[in-house]
Amino acid sequence: MKRALNFNAGPAALPEAVLKRAEKEWLEYGDTGMAVMEMSHRSKEYEYINNTAQQMFRKLLSIPEDYEVLFLQGGASLQFTMVPMNLMEEGKTAYYVLTGSWSEKALKEAKKLGKAEIAASGKENQYKTIPSLSNIKPLTEGSYLHITTNNTIYGTQWHDIPAGLDLPLVADMSSDIMSRPLEISNYGLIYAGAQKNLGPSGVTVVVIKKDLLARSKDSLPTMLDYRTQAGSASLYNTPPTLAVYLLKLVLEWAESLGGVKSLEKINQEKAGILYSAIDESDGFYHGHADHGSRSMMNVTFTLDTEETTKVFLEEAKARGFTGLAGHRSVGGCRASIYNAVPLEHVEQLAQFMKEFSKR
């Protein structure tokens, strides 16, 4: 089998080494006589997988004990609801910085649950730029400020994270978690679906500062209250055992490469290769994001006409590149180059882009 040159936006490429290890353990995990999916989530073997995944995640991203690490279900989309449900405070506003469709969706859910307002927005500028900190509405009294650190659809990323705010910073990190070091003390809560940088879909990681758990009210439905899984090591009910097992393998793979700093270096190199292919094409490819807001994870670009874009995508597909069409809401092209996308695949794509533009 030839592995695809996979540039999917999520679910996305997984490290081949992880898939091979999972294949080896597919029929039997350890000497249990059964597959991971067949084991009780109350068994000591699964408890080990769950605890190790949590500890490795903490270690890789330097998350201290005053934060809880939760493995939940429902995707990042359920966090659009759980965040305001748990963190909104009586009489206070929750603020959202709009940097794309996902932050719009997060705001929409918050508005259903209480007072939520836009703190800054890049919408008038087709979401090409992350608003600068000085444009974010003065914040003194809010419940929290919500940002989306990487905008999967538009290909923009925050490079200057607000720090030392008077209110908790909440971040949707679905598409850039573990792609670069994280200064967790800047945040009250972060969340991410696993299916881009952490593993397969099915598990959502939430990291919450322990003191914020006091905001959750007893009237909340049990499964929508962060305290429920925080109080039971994310084992209150049946967890997505296969997804957590694969998350653990991905974390072990990340550590074997030298951890998050090493991943960031490789990611910078990969993104640099594609942005150079765009910038050195004499305008044949146009990058969507402004330079200072470019994403290291999702490289978005357009070609002059829809017809050329179509031919580009067709030829790319014939050469084995998959997942390069832009999101249906914006068109154009997008190469998602998460941690597991090999450098060689990125080099091959840049080479193809150069050849195509020449022709």
Ligand code: PMP
């Ligand atoms: N936020 C961001 C930044 C995303 O990229 C996505 C999915 N592409 C979501 C939220 C929604 O995630 P999920 O499908 O896990 O609910």
